[in-house]
Amino acid sequence: MTKQLLLFFLVISSLAFADDGSRLWLNYDLIKDAKQRESYAQLAKFIVVSSDNQTIKIASEELQIGLQGLLGKKVAIVKTATGSGRIVLSVNKNAPSTTNLSEEGYEIYTEKDNIVISSKTETGVLYGAFELLRAIQTGKSLTNISIASSPKIKIRMLNHWDNANGTVERGYAGSTMWKWNELPYRIDPRYIMYARANASIGINATSINNVNASSRFLTAEYLEKIKAVADVLRPYGIRVFISVNFRSPRTLGGLKTSDPLDPEVRKWWNEKTKEIHQYIPDFGGYLVKANSEGEPGPQDYGRTHADGANMLADAMRPFSGIVIWRAFVYNADPNGDRFKEGYEQFKPLDGTFDPKVIVQVKNGPIDFMPREPFHPMFGAFPKTTLGMEFQITQEYLGQSTHLTYLAPMYKECLYTDTYAKGQGSTVAKVIDGSLYNASNSLMAGVANTGSDVNWCGHPFNQSNWYAFGRLAWDHTLSSEQIASEWIQMTLTQSKSAGQKITDMMMKSHPVYVSYTYPLGTAHMMGESHHYGPEPWLAKSARPDWTSVYYHRADSIGLGFDRTGKLSNALQLYSPEVQKKWGNSEQCPLDYLLWFHHVPWSKKLRTGRSLWDELCVRYYDGPVQVKRLQDTWETVKPDIDTETFESVKGRLKIQEKEALWWRDACVLYFGEYSKMPVPKPLMPPQRTLNEVKKLVEIYHLR
Incomplete structure (x- = not known):
C-alpha cells in the first residue's frame, strides 16, 4: 500500500493544477528560490534507513515525497550511504538524552555534515521527519540544525461528532469522512491523508464517533469497521477511542438495567472491553457523555459520575487504555445558573475518580462561546486529572463562512491564571499535569473535518485544526508563529503576503467577537442551528437554551450578575480571580x-456609556471585516486562484452577516436602553421585525 501511495503522490506532485485544499498543510510544492533549493539539496541527498519497521518506512517515504516536491530532485531511500548529505533516521530506545526527551520526543541535529533524526520510538522519528519538512517549508536554515522537542500533553486527541448515518453533528464541511457503508472492505485514501495530517502536528488519538453516541458502534458489525480504520492510523502513532452510550448493556446486552454498581452490568462491560481488544489491541479507551442533554448516565440509577467512570475504568484495568468522562453537564433550572452546573456536580467527587479516568472539561463554563472565562473547575480539582476540551469546528464562530483563527482564543484560556497554587497556576499547567504532578494529560478538540474536498469548508478553517495540534504538542508556541507556519505551508511562500495574512488571522477573532458577542455577552445565536443572531429568543425546550436567560436585558441594563445578586458563580474561582x-x-x-449587570448609562473606562460602547463595537465589526476583504485583495497575485476566490466570496458573506448581527443586536437592545445610536454612527436602515424575518427564512432552509 505504501508503494502505491508513494507513486500516487509523486504523480500528482508533478501536475499543474488549481489548489483545491485537499493536501492541507502538506503542500510540498517546489521552492521558488533556486539558491535556497540548492542549499537544502546539499544536505538532503539520501535518506538512510536501517529498519523495516512500518512507521519508519512511512517516515522515510514522507521525507522522500516532501523533499522531491520541495527541491525538485530525486532523493533516494537507502540502507547505507557514505559522505555528506545524508538524513539518518535513528531509533535508539536506550540512548541517554541530554534534553530529557519523552518517548514521543525527537532530536534533529547535524553530525559530520549529515542530519540525524533521533528518538526513543519509531513514532518519535516520524514526528521528527515532519518537523524537518516543516523547517524546509518555512524557509529555516538546516545548517548546524539543533532541535529537541517533546509533547507537553500526553493524549492529543480529535473528538469526531460523526454519526452512523453519515451526518456530522455541528459539522460544516460536508458529511462524515468515515464511509461506514464501505468499511471494512474499502479503505478510502483520505484515511491515509488524515493520518499523515494528524501525525504532522503530533495528534496521537481520535475518538471516532459522536459523543451523543449510538450503541451500534459497540456491535461486532461496527467494531470490524473501526478495526479497519485503526489499522490505517496505527503506524502513524494514532490510537482509536470510541464514544459509548451508557445504556448499552440494556440496548445491546438485553439487561434490565445499566446501573454501574450492578454485577451483571459490570460483567457486560468487562466482556465488551475484552471483545473490543480482540479487534483493536491498542484500543485507546472510552469517551463518555452521560446525564447531559438527555443522554443516559449513572444518575439515572442514583449513582454518581465517579461510579459510572470507575466501572468503565475497572473494565479497562487489564489494558493500557483509559476512560475519558465529559464534565459538560447541566440541569434545566430556570432559576439556576448553567455557569455553575459542571462544577457543582463534580466538585464533591474530586479525589474519587479512578487513576485511569480523565475528566474532560470544556474551556469555558457554558458551551464554546466565542469568548468565555476559563471553566472554574480548572482551578479547583487538585485530586482529579482534568483534560481540556476545545472546539475546532466553529459552531458559534461563523461555522464555514466566517474567517476566525482560533489559536489566540485557545491561548487566552490556557494562559489565564487560576491561582490554584498561587500566582502562575495557569490553566495550561493544570491540563499538562505539571501543577499537580499528574501522570496523565489530555487536550481534545472537537474536529472540523468532513467530506468537503478541502476537509474543513472555509479554507482558513484548516488553520484551526493545525493550530490545535501544534498547541497540544507545545502550548508555549505563539499564535503568530503557528499562523505563519500554516500560511507558508499552505498558501504562499511570499514573505510580504504572508505577513499580511498573518495580520488578518490575528485580527479575525477579536473582529468576530466585536460584531457578535462584545463586552462579555453570550449565547444569542439562532436556535438549534446556532447560526446568526437571535437575541430575542425567549422560549425553547428548556430555559438555558434561550438568549434572554443569558443576557438579562431590562430597562436598567445588560448582563448576568454572577457576583452574588443573581448568582454566586464568581465565588467558584480563587480569591485573586x-x-x-x-x-x-x-x-x-x-x-x-x-x-x-451594568446600567445602560454607566460610563466605562473607555469614556463611553455601556450603550454607546456596545454600539461602537457592533458597528466596528463590519468595518473591520471590510478591511479584511481589502487586505485579501492585495495578496491576490500570491495566492492560488481557486483558494483566493473561495475566501473572497466567504468574506463577502461574512460582511453581510456581520451587518445582520449588528442590526439585530442594536435594534433589539435599543428597545430596552431607549437610547439613540451614538453619533456619528447611523441607525440601522431596517426595522427589528425585518431582521427577525431573516431568522425565519433561515429556519426554512
Missing part, C-alpha cells in the same frame, strides 16, 4: 457582562 473580575470598575471589558 474574584478580585480581578468581581469589581465592575476593574473587570476586563471582554468579561464584563459575564459577571455584572
